Amino acid sequence: MATRLGRRSVTFDRAPAIIETANLAGAMEFDGPLGEYLQVRIDDPYLGEASWEKAESRMQEEALRAVLRRAGRQETEVDLCITSDMLNQCTSCSMALRHLDVPHLGIFSACASLTEALYLAATAIEAGTAGLVMVDVCSHHESAERTYRFPTELGIQRPPTAQWTATGAVAFLIQAGAAGPRITGATVGRVIDAGITDPYDMGSAMAPAAVDTLVTHFREFGRAPDAYDLILTGDLARVGSAVARQLLREQGYELGDRYSDCGVLLYDAERQDVHSGGSGMACSALVLSGFLMHQLRTGRYRRILLAATGALHSPTTYKQGESIPAICHAVVLEAEPGGAGEGEGA
Amino acid sequence: MATRLGRRSVTFDRAPAIIETANLAGAMEFDGPLGEYLQVRIDDPYLGEASWEKAESRMQEEALRAVLRRAGRQETEVDLCITSDMLNQCTSCSMALRHLDVPHLGIFSACASLTEALYLAATAIEAGTAGLVMVDVCSHHESAERTYRFPTELGIQRPPTAQWTATGAVAFLIQAGAAGPRITGATVGRVIDAGITDPYDMGSAMAPAAVDTLVTHFREFGRAPDAYDLILTGDLARVGSAVARQLLREQGYELGDRYSDCGVLLYDAERQDVHSGGSGMACSALVLSGFLMHQLRTGRYRRILLAATGALHSPTTYKQGESIPAICHAVVLEAEPGGAGEGEGA
Numbered sequence: 001m002a003t004r005l006g007r008r009s010v011t012f013d014r015a016p017a018i019i020e021t022a023n024l025a026g027a028m029e030f031d032g033p034l035g036e037y038l039q040v041r042i043d044d045p046y047l048g049e050a051s052w053e054k055a056e057s058r059m060q061e062e063a064l065r066a067v068l069r070r071a072g073r074q075e076t077e078v079d080l081c082i083t084s085d086m087l088n089q090c091t092s093c094s095m096a097l098r099h100l101d102v103p104h105l106g107i108f109s110a111c112a113s114l115t116e117a118l119y120l121a122a123t124a125i126e127a128g129t130a131g132l133v134m135v136d137v138c139s140h141h142e143s144a145e146r147t148y149r150f151p152t153e154l155g156i157q158r159p160p161t162a163q164w165t166a167t168g169a170v171a172f173l174i175q176a177g178a179a180g181p182r183i184t185g186a187t188v189g190r191v192i193d194a195g196i197t198d199p200y201d202m203g204s205a206m207a208p209a210a211v212d213t214l215v216t217h218f219r220e221f222g223r224a225p226d227a228y229d230l231i232l233t234g235d236l237a238r239v240g241s242a243v244a245r246q247l248l249r250e251q252g253y254e255l256g257d258r259y260s261d262c263g264v265l266l267y268d269a270e271r272q273d274v275h276s277g278g279s280g281m282a283c284s285a286l287v288l289s290g291f292l293m294h295q296l297r298t299g300r301y302r303r304i305l306l307a308a309t310g311a312l313h314s315p316t317t318y319k320q321g322e323s324i325p326a327i328c329h330a331v332v333l334e335a336e337p338g339g340a341g342e343g344e345g346a
Numbered sequence: 347m348a349t350r351l352g353r354r355s356v357t358f359d360r361a362p363a364i365i366e367t368a369n370l371a372g373a374m375e376f377d378g379p380l381g382e383y384l385q386v387r388i389d390d391p392y393l394g395e396a397s398w399e400k401a402e403s404r405m406q407e408e409a410l411r412a413v414l415r416r417a418g419r420q421e422t423e424v425d426l427c428i429t430s431d432m433l434n435q436c437t438s439c440s441m442a443l444r445h446l447d448v449p450h451l452g453i454f455s456a457c458a459s460l461t462e463a464l465y466l467a468a469t470a471i472e473a474g475t476a477g478l479v480m481v482d483v484c485s486h487h488e489s490a491e492r493t494y495r496f497p498t499e500l501g502i503q504r505p506p507t508a509q510w511t512a513t514g515a516v517a518f519l520i521q522a523g524a525a526g527p528r529i530t531g532a533t534v535g536r537v538i539d540a541g542i543t544d545p546y547d548m549g550s551a552m553a554p555a556a557v558d559t560l561v562t563h564f565r566e567f568g569r570a571p572d573a574y575d576l577i578l579t580g581d582l583a584r585v586g587s588a589v590a591r592q593l594l595r596e597q598g599y600e601l602g603d604r605y606s607d608c609g610v611l612l613y614d615a616e617r618q619d620v621h622s623g624g625s626g627m628a629c630s631a632l633v634l635s636g637f638l639m640h641q642l643r644t645g646r647y648r649r650i651l652l653a654a655t656g657a658l659h660s661p662t663t664y665k666q667g668e669s670i671p672a673i674c675h676a677v678v679l680e681a682e683p684g685g686a687g688e689g690e691g692a
Binding site for chain 1: 397441
């Protein structure tokens with residue numbers, strides 16, 4: 001059973017482990033500062049397919065198969081597969097999953113889907129409804145741009161607040177009582193609308209939702225930020241994470257170097273033309289699958305708070321004059337007690 | 347804790363109750379055979395809003411507020427709110443939920459979202475991550491037609507296999523240890539693609555997924571179809587439910603009068619111009635919220651199997667030549683033991 005710490009926060013008593021992860025990522029992501037932690041490089045954004053949407057789906061299927069292969073498990077051992085993507089009707093998932101024999105739940109919290117999926121995986125394991133759970137999220141720069149903004153062929157100029165949708169597909173296998181970094185708790189988000197209407201400034205739109213979840217997390221867990229080696233938002237990027245930092249300061253939380261954002265970490269703003277930074281479901285997922293899993297496995301980080309952030313708009317809503325609601329779900333990830341890195345410190 | 351009966355099936359030991367439900371529905375749905383069981387009639391499909399999408403979101407917000415009001419509960423008592431809708435990026439949910447203070451999880455399994463949400467609500471309660479869970483799904487005929495096929499203003503001719511997307515928003519409150527029909531078990535679906543490519547024949551596309559889940563359910567639960575007073579698929583309508591009935595027969599399951607489909611029940615094919623029958627997330631949800639809840643509360647049905655079905659395509663995928671994958675999640679609903687209708691029989 002989980003233990004409820006407040007209305008939005010729980011700890012998972014079984015603390016299921018992320019036993020394996022697999023990722024595929026684009027050239028931009030491999031050329032970024034965290035490229036050394038990534039696994040499969042996609043140089044052809046079409047992956048040999050006839051469209052970006054088909055390429056995205058192929059990428060997701062390959063991530064799902066790769067994580068099973070790496071863990072030496074069969075698809076028929078998977079009790080539950082929780083996935084999301086950014087295409088309309090989450091079709092990247094559906095087109096990939098028709099080729100696998102796995103019980104499937106589709107979710108959608110935009111780019112906060114990664115942590116919603118990890119929360120649900122841990123919940124299912126606590127409830128006893130599943131033993132081995134697979135999680136997969138993905139995004140593809142080209143398919144996302146034409147879904148949400150403009151086809152990249154048009155060469156539309158992007159303002160400095162714009163973010164770069166990451167290309168990547170990322171899968172995780174989660175199981176209790178096994179080796180690997182643990183999911184020990186979570187704080188579920190609320191939908192927060194700060195009134196931002198510019199789809200080229202999603203960082204500012206999402207920052208208040210991130211702050212709402214982080215502050216709720218600290219209060220309900222009774223923890224100060226220094227209980228964490230790292231507190232990481234999902235894809236606020238430079239513009240949004242500066243807003244979040246300021247809003248947290250106003251509520252009495254000075255996070256300092258302990259805080260960063262996956263959209264800031266994934267690319268090198270000096271060398272790479274990503275404007276404010278990274279976004280997309282793959283943004284936080286690639287950072288978790290590569291860099292963070294390495295840090296947790298080696299014990300360099302003992303406990304981190306990953307707060308993925310999602311902008312819940314569509315082209316239809318912003319063309320109808322709606323502002324951009326957002327959400328942020330946070331999960332607590334901890335190095336395995338007594339694991340390989342025990343005692344090495346942060 | 348839940349008890350696992352097989353890879354895809356579980357029973358919920360706490361058997362959480364559906365303590366209250368609220369629904370709003372359009373004129374077509376009120377004029378159908380089950381109209382007497384519905385609550386709030388929407389005669390203006392715009393609900394006074396400037397677009398159908400805004401109307402759909404308003405409808406969903408009103409359903410969420412109505413279910414709380416009917417149960418005498420406050421939004422701040424809700425531990426988890428699980429929602430879905432059919433607009434791109436599920437924006438009907440997001441635009442509604444920004445006005446409520448509830449922890450939120452977005453899901454998407456197309457028209458199988460209702461039973462995925464009920465499954466997840468029961469799972470969260472079994473895990474102890476939530477006490478009071480709210481579930482809401484909705485669809486709107488006009489917004490769905492222009493999202494998935496053609497704007498209705500164009501007057502495109504529809505073939506006889508086409509279905510009618512229901513207009514409705516439906517909310518449920520779920521809690522363990524309270525009065526009301528129980529969620530006692532579930533069987534999770536797999537993504538099944540039978541190769542159908544016609545978005546005007548979703549019933550045929552979804553029927554194999556429904557059969558896969560029903561047959562798995564009977565096997566894993568060790569139950570014959572006569573263990574149920576009623577077995578109901580979500581929105582296969584006349585064309586799809588005939589296909590499902592035939593496929594079940596080929597696998598040795600003769601369901602007879604025990605089997606029907608929400609898309610068949612919701613409208614009167616003789617009087618109403620709905621072609622094959624109903625579809626949309628609201629289709630199975632309105633049938634559950636109105637007719638089925640009444641039958642379970644009065645004990646006229648003691649145990650039913652609700653197997654909502656979802657077509658997991660998008661206009662992009664079918665324009666790119668993809669077939670239509672589908673999924674079906676089933677939940678077991680039982681009348682309260684010793685409840686009002688105990689002993690009245692089916």
